Amino acid sequence: xxxxxxxxxxxxxxxxxxxxxxxxxxxxAFQGEFVALVGPSGCGKSTxxxxxxxxxxxxxxxxxxxxxxxxxxxxxxxxDHALFPWxxxxxxxxxxxxxxxxxxxxxxxxxxAQLESMGLAGFADHYPHELSxxxxxxxxxxxxxxxxxxxxxxxxPLRALDAQTRLVIQEELLSLWERRxxxxxxxxxxxxxxxxLADRVLVMSGRPGxxxxxxxxxxxxxxxxxxxxxxxxxxxxxxxxxxxxxxVRRQIxxxxxxx
Amino acid sequence: MLLEKIVTGHRNLFGVxxxxxxxxxxxMPINSPVAPPATPTAALVPVRVGTLPFxxxxxxxxxxxxxxxxxxGLDVELVLFRSPNxxxxxxxxxxxxxxxxxxxxxxxNAIAKGAxxxxxxxxxxxxxxxxxxVSYLARQSDAANGNYDSFAQWQGxxxxxxxxxxxxxxxxxxxxxxxxxxxTLKDVTLTPLDTSIQGEALRSGQVDLLYAVEPLTxxxxxxxxxxxxxxxxxxxxxxxxxxxxFGPAFLDNPDMGRRFAQAYLKAVRQYREGKTARNVAIIAxxxxxxxxxxxxxxxxxxxxxxxxxxxxxxxxxxxxxxQGLLEQLVLPENFIVQGLVExx
Amino acid sequence: MERWxxxxxxxxxxxxxxxxxxxxxxxxxxxxxxxxxxxxxxxxLGSVDFWAGLGSTLMRLTAGVLIGGGAGLLLGWLMxxxxxxxxxxAPLVAALHPLPKLALFPIVLVILGIGESSKVALVALTxxxxxxxxxxxxxxxxxxxxxxxxxxxxxxxGKLLRRVVLPGSLPMTLTGLRLAVNGALVVxxxxxxxxxxxxxxxxxxxxWQTLRTEDLYAxxxxxxxxxxxxxxxxxxxxxxxxxxxGKP
Numbered sequence: 001x002x003x004x005x006x007x008x009x010x011x012x013x014x015x016x017x018x019x020x021x022x023x024x025x026x027x028x029a030f031q032g033e034f035v036a037l038v039g040p041s042g043c044g045k046s047t048x049x050x051x052x053x054x055x056x057x058x059x060x061x062x063x064x065x066x067x068x069x070x071x072x073x074x075x076x077x078x079x080d081h082a083l084f085p086w087x088x089x090x091x092x093x094x095x096x097x098x099x100x101x102x103x104x105x106x107x108x109x110x111x112x113a114q115l116e117s118m119g120l121a122g123f124a125d126h127y128p129h130e131l132s133x134x135x136x137x138x139x140x141x142x143x144x145x146x147x148x149x150x151x152x153x154x155x156x157p158l159r160a161l162d163a164q165t166r167l168v169i170q171e172e173l174l175s176l177w178e179r180r181x182x183x184x185x186x187x188x189x190x191x192x193x194x195x196x197l198a199d200r201v202l203v204m205s206g207r208p209g210x211x212x213x214x215x216x217x218x219x220x221x222x223x224x225x226x227x228x229x230x231x232x233x234x235x236x237x238x239x240x241x242x243x244x245x246x247x248v249r250r251q252i253x254x255x256x257x258x259x
Numbered sequence: 260m261l262l263e264k265i266v267t268g269h270r271n272l273f274g275v276x277x278x279x280x281x282x283x284x285x286x287m288p289i290n291s292p293v294a295p296p297a298t299p300t301a302a303l304v305p306v307r308v309g310t311l312p313f314x315x316x317x318x319x320x321x322x323x324x325x326x327x328x329x330x331x332g333l334d335v336e337l338v339l340f341r342s343p344n345x346x347x348x349x350x351x352x353x354x355x356x357x358x359x360x361x362x363x364x365x366x367x368n369a370i371a372k373g374a375x376x377x378x379x380x381x382x383x384x385x386x387x388x389x390x391x392x393v394s395y396l397a398r399q400s401d402a403a404n405g406n407y408d409s410f411a412q413w414q415g416x417x418x419x420x421x422x423x424x425x426x427x428x429x430x431x432x433x434x435x436x437x438x439x440x441x442x443t444l445k446d447v448t449l450t451p452l453d454t455s456i457q458g459e460a461l462r463s464g465q466v467d468l469l470y471a472v473e474p475l476t477x478x479x480x481x482x483x484x485x486x487x488x489x490x491x492x493x494x495x496x497x498x499x500x501x502x503x504x505f506g507p508a509f510l511d512n513p514d515m516g517r518r519f520a521q522a523y524l525k526a527v528r529q530y531r532e533g534k535t536a537r538n539v540a541i542i543a544x545x546x547x548x549x550x551x552x553x554x555x556x557x558x559x560x561x562x563x564x565x566x567x568x569x570x571x572x573x574x575x576x577x578x579x580x581x582q583g584l585l586e587q588l589v590l591p592e593n594f595i596v597q598g599l600v601e602x603x
Numbered sequence: 604m605e606r607w608x609x610x611x612x613x614x615x616x617x618x619x620x621x622x623x624x625x626x627x628x629x630x631x632x633x634x635x636x637x638x639x640x641x642x643x644x645x646x647x648l649g650s651v652d653f654w655a656g657l658g659s660t661l662m663r664l665t666a667g668v669l670i671g672g673g674a675g676l677l678l679g680w681l682m683x684x685x686x687x688x689x690x691x692x693a694p695l696v697a698a699l700h701p702l703p704k705l706a707l708f709p710i711v712l713v714i715l716g717i718g719e720s721s722k723v724a725l726v727a728l729t730x731x732x733x734x735x736x737x738x739x740x741x742x743x744x745x746x747x748x749x750x751x752x753x754x755x756x757x758x759x760x761g762k763l764l765r766r767v768v769l770p771g772s773l774p775m776t777l778t779g780l781r782l783a784v785n786g787a788l789v790v791x792x793x794x795x796x797x798x799x800x801x802x803x804x805x806x807x808x809x810x811w812q813t814l815r816t817e818d819l820y821a822x823x824x825x826x827x828x829x830x831x832x833x834x835x836x837x838x839x840x841x842x843x844x845x846x847x848x849g850k851p
Contacts, residue, residue, distance in 0.1 A: 053755055076755045082748040086770035086847050098766070099757040127847040147756070344811050351632065365814030372632050372814075419717075422797055426812050450717055451798045455709040465717045584813050 001031035001067030003052065003151065003183060008061035009208075010047055021047045023208035024061075029200075031067070031150075032181040036194035038240060039204030040247040045187040048209070049076065049153045052185060065151075072150035077157045081140040083128040089139050090115065090124035096147035114146040115139075118172065134165040138172070145176050152177075154186045158193070170197060171225045178222055191240050195233045196225055203240055206247035213243055303334035304515065306508075309346050309358030310337050312546050314473060315383050315392075315501060315559040316359055320545040321538070322526035330525075331518035350376045350506040357519060359503045363427050364584035366504070367576060370594050371587050375507040377596045379516065380523055381567045383501040383559045385492040390557035392473040393432065393491030393500070396461060402486035407468075410440035410489075419452040419466035428500055429470045431578050435494050461485065474548060474556035481555070498571040505596055513598070520565060520599050527561050534558070565600040635817045643817035644824055657825070659802040663719070664784075664791045667726025672783045674727070675734030676776065680768055682735075683742025700732045705793055712798075722794050729790040730783035737779025741772025774845060781837050788830060803829075 010022040021044040029035045037045050050056040052063060053074045065072045075096060083092045090111050091098075097107035115121045118138055128136055137157060144152055158166045174197060177184060188194050194201045195217040203213045218232050306328070310316045319337060322328055328335040338355065340346060346360035351374040359382050360366055370376060383392060395418075397407050406412060413436070420429040425444070434444050452460050452469075458479050461469040468488070471479065479485045491500065503523065509516035530538060534554050542558075543550040569591035579585040617637045623629045624636035647653040682689045704725055711728075715721040745767070753767045795804020803822055810819035841848075 050751075055751055055754055074755070076751070078748055078752070080748065082746075082752050084749060084752070084767070084770070086773070086845075087766075095752075095758075095766070096756040099762060129847060347814065348633065351630075363812045363814075365812050369632060369814045374632055423808050423812050425800070426809060449800070451800060452717060453709055453712070453797060456712045456717075459713050460717055463713075463716075 001065075001183075003029045004062075004064040004066065005048075005052070006062045006064070008048070008051060008058045008063065010044065010051060010056065010059050011208075020208035022051075022058075023210055025204075025209060025211055026061075027202055027211050027214075029183055029185065031183050033200065034177060034184045034186065034198045036186045036188060036198035036201045037204060038187075038189055038191055038194045038201055038244070039209060040206045040244060040251055041189060042207050042251070043204045043247070044207065044209030045189075045204060046079075046155050049155050049185060049187055052151070053153050068150050073147065074151040074153060075144040075147055075149040077140055077144045077152070077154040079156045079159050081128070081133075081136040083136055083140055083143070085128050088125050088127055089120065089131065092128065092139060093143045093146055096143060100147065110146055111142075114142045118142055118176075134161055134169065137161060138169060141169070141173065141176070148180065149182055152182050152184045154184060156187050156189070158188075166193070167225065173197070174223060174225070191237050191244075192230075192233070195219075195236050195240075196223070196230065201236075201240065203243045206251060213240075215240055303329065303332055305334045305336065306356045306515075306519070307336050307338060307354070309340050309349060309355040310545070311340055311343060311346075311359065314542055314546055314548075314553070314556065315561075317542040317545040318382070318523070318526055318530055318561060319357075319359075319503075321530060321541050322522050324541050325526065325529065327522035327525045328519070331522045333515070333518060333522065346504075347376070350504055353507045356506050356508045357503055358506075359501055361427060362501060362572065362575065364579045367579070367585055367589045367594060370589050375510055376504050377510060378502040378567055378572075378594055379505045379509070379596045379599055380503040380520060380565050381499045381562050382503055383499075384562050384568070385495055385498045385500055386560045387492055387496040389492070389560045391490030391492035392557050392559050393428075394471050394473075394476045395436070395488045395490070396469040396471050396476065396479060396485045397467065397488050398461060398464070399484045399486045401467070402488065407488050410436055411442070413437060413440065413468070414442055414446050415448075416467040417448045417450055417465075419457055419460050419469045420449050421457075421470070421472070422451045422453060424451060424470060425449045426582065426584055428575075430582070431575055432491050432494050433470065434578065436489065473559075474552050477552065477556040495571065497568050498575070499568040502567060510596065516596060516599060524563070524565050524600065527563055527565070530558075530561060531563055567595055569595060632814070633816055635820065639817050640820045640824070644821040647818075647821050647825075653806075656801050656803055656806055659799070660791055660795065660804070660829075663722050663726055663794075663802065664787055666719075666723045667787050667791065668730045668780075668784055670723065671727030671730035671787070672734040672780060675731040675736075675779070675783070676738050679735045679738025679776070679779075680742060680764065680772070682739050683772065684764075684768060689739075696732070696735065700736065704729045704790055705797075708794065708797065717798070722791075722799065725794055726787045726791050730787045733782035733786060734776070734779045737775045737782065738772055741775025741779075742768055744775065745771040774841075774848060777837065777841050777844065781834065784833050784837065785830065788826070788833070792826060 005025055005027050008022055008025045009020070011018050011020045013019075025044075025048060037048065039045055047056065051058050053076050054071065055076075083089075084095070087095065090108060093114055094107040094111035097110060102110070112121060112124055115124055118141075120135065120138060120142065123131060123135065123139075128139070131139065137160070141157065144154075158169055161169065170193065186194070186197060191201075195215075196219070198217065199221075201215045201217065202211050203215060204210065205212045215236050217236050219230070308319055308323075310319050323335050323337055340358075343359070343361040343363075346355065346358040347363070347366055347369060349355045350358055350360060351369055357379070362378075366376070385391065385393075401407065418433065420433070424430060430444065430449065433447070433449070437443055437446060450460075450466055452466070454475070457469055457471065457475060460466045461479070462484065469485075476487065480487070491498070505516055505519075509519060532538065539550050539554050542548075543553045546553065548556075572594075573588070573591065576585060576588050580588060620629075620634065621636045621638060624631045624634050678692075682692060707728070708721075708725055711721045711724050715724055749767060749771060753763055758767060791802070792804040792807070795802035796808045797804075799805045803826055806822045807819055810816065810822060
């Protein structure tokens with residue numbers, strides 16, 4: 001079972017002109033893999049996730065899901081938790097199950113079990129605004145995992161959180177993933193995070209985005225992230241940084257937007 | 260035409276709302292509280308007169324247009340209103356020196372509570388010898404079927420009246436008709452209708468009968484599908500149905516009041532000459548009606564000698580009192596200006 | 604301290620009014636002393652006619668808000684989720700919304716007749732637009748990410764409406780409802796002044812006809828109370844329906 005992305009292009013039309021978000025992106029990812037996508041901001045990583053999720057259609061190219069039920073269940077985790085403020089945490093977590101047509105008691109049970117496994121059961125009947133930022137994002141992750149997706153698409157899910165919280169959630173995320181091992185596409189622009197979490201890191205170039213290289217961190221599974229330094233990934237970090245450096249520097253220089 | 264009526268109907272309401280607001284805010288319009296005492300010198304005395312866009316009120320326009328007020332040393336400013344409801348409060352407040360407010364319970368109640376306004380000159384007067392400005396109309400088909408051959412057949416009808424008509428002249432006249440057949444107002448339904456839709460309501464069968472005031476009757480009759488059952492003049496011959504009232508300035512200064520009356524009566528004499536081109540033109544200009552319609556319509560009968568039929572108004576007051584609308588009867592010497600015209 | 608300031612000011616104002624009216628500094632005919640208004644109000648509250656009139660007004664108000672508000676709500680949702688519908692109807696709504704509804708009364712009368720239906724129709728028309736516009740705005744201000752979540756998790760049709768569109772737009776809808784009720788109350792009273800035999804507006808009209816200004820003020824107090832009560836009710840409803848509205 002694998003996901004194949006062939007020569008995808010995507011452009012957006014804005015009042016200032018046509019912006020090419022993705023130009024000829026090609027890669028393959030396999031069932032059970034944790035794949036990270038890194039790249040400078042504006043390189044179309046989020047767009048790529050939405051294309052795979054089916055929320056957007058590519059201008060050209062093809063996305064194939066081989067071996068999965070058609071269409072495979074793909075669930076997104078968003079940058080800002082994107083919980084519905086009008087639902088309790090339990091209802092939010094159960095939202096995907098509800099849409100899948102699972103009855104009330106069953107879905108509530110599954111949502112609570114998911115929350116319990118993440119130590120959030122005590123907040124099941126709270127509203128999102130009563131939760132801390134980290135708890136909200138964990139509830140959002142729970143909402144995605146509880147539906148048991150074939151492919152999990154994560155769009156910088158930890159971006160808004162402080163370093164300590166991130167570390168805790170990264171670990172939690174890996175342990176959740178280990179249980180069923182769905183294919184994960186994980187967008188981040190934190191190089192270290194990408195290396196610590198992923199089996200493979202796809203490095204993307206700046207706008208329009210393209211996959212420039214692929215880096216495999218020298219870490220086995222299962223991984224123990226607890227507060228430990230990881231000298232073995234320093235080489236890979238340096239390698240990725242050299243790939244991105246030019247794009248990042250260009251981005252922070254004043255420049256004209258060409259259309 | 261319809262649009263104009265709509266706007267008129269709307270403004271009536273707006274006017275009442277404005278008065279309500281102004282009264283609430285405690286700020287009546289602050290423009291000149293009127294006429295300095297009259298030392299009849301060369302300078303004209305400024306006077307403010309409220310008018311309504313009705314054929315009856317055109318008499319005030321006529322007196323102004325022909326210079327009769329000026330002859331009497333009065334510099335009259337006519338202020339046009341859309342609804343008679345605003346006139347009584349403004350007369351009491353002295354914002355207006357003269358106007359033709361409706362003879363509502365409010366007029367008499369205000370005098371009973373000490374308001375300084377009085378009926379001065381007759382306006383609409385019913386007379387069995389002339390045409391009638393108030394008519395009871397039915398659909399021609401119903402009338403031809405003999406549905407309304409006697410007043411007893413009015414039992415249970417739905418009668419369209421002007422807004423708040425039940426508490427005023429329309430209610431009074433209707434009650435008198437019903438009494439002739441041993442009925443009361445409880446035996447019929449009075450439906451308040453804005454002027455704009457009265458004709459349509461009768462034609463479409465939403466009401467059975469209509470209390471119509473000129474020029475509506477003429478307008479409806481011209482299409483031949485309505486019939487006149489009876490008229491106000493038949494029901495209440497000699498009733499003074501509307502009056503011109505004076506505010507405090509004229510009551511404090513009888514000389515000024517007399518000069519106003521002189522000008523008014525001179526205008527009445529010209530008015531009574533009939534539908535001359537000049538009269539038609541003035542009335543058409545004042546009412547905004549088509550001159551042809553003005554010429555065809557029944558003109559209000561205004562008595563030439565300026566005498567108010569006090570007895571007829573006392574009878575009307577007794578009716579108001581019986582309806583619970585009047586706290587007490589107001590005697591003629593208390594609601595009619597005394598010694599205004601010689602004949603009185 | 605601040606809690607007591609408004610009522611204290613009100614009482615002081617009323618006392619001043621009372622003295623001024625009794626001393627004849629202001630016309631008692633147009634500004635009857637508050638004590639007289641209070642007595643009139645009490646007498647009113649004890650009369651069958653008053654309650655019948657209040658009942659008529661409330662009937663018209665309620666029916667108008669339910670019909671007009673309900674239609675506005677539905678169309679607001681539909682226009683919110685359907686871009687073609689929004690594009691097609693938006694100019695029409697923009698053109699019709701500011702029309703003074705009272706100016707249409709004679710036309711409504713011609714169409715619907717002179718009974719209750721024409722009065723209710725005008726009240727409904729008045730309630731329709733604020734409800735429509737606020738619900739529409741409510742749907743449109745739903746966070747784009749929430750639409751993405753809904754789409755990604757497979758929400759469509761009734762589920763989408765019930766779980767996302769309805770609750771997401773509810774805060775604005777309730778604001779719309781409040782505007783609708785307030786507007787409808789104004790128009791109900793105004794129509795009753797124009798053409799009703801019964802109702803608070805008819806009472807006001809009669810008060811002017813008879814220049815019984817105590818009746819006028821007493822009725823205005825009742826209408827004010829009605830406005831206050833409906834707003835309180837809606838505020839409670841808002842708290843009940845939006846427990847999540849502590850913070851967005």
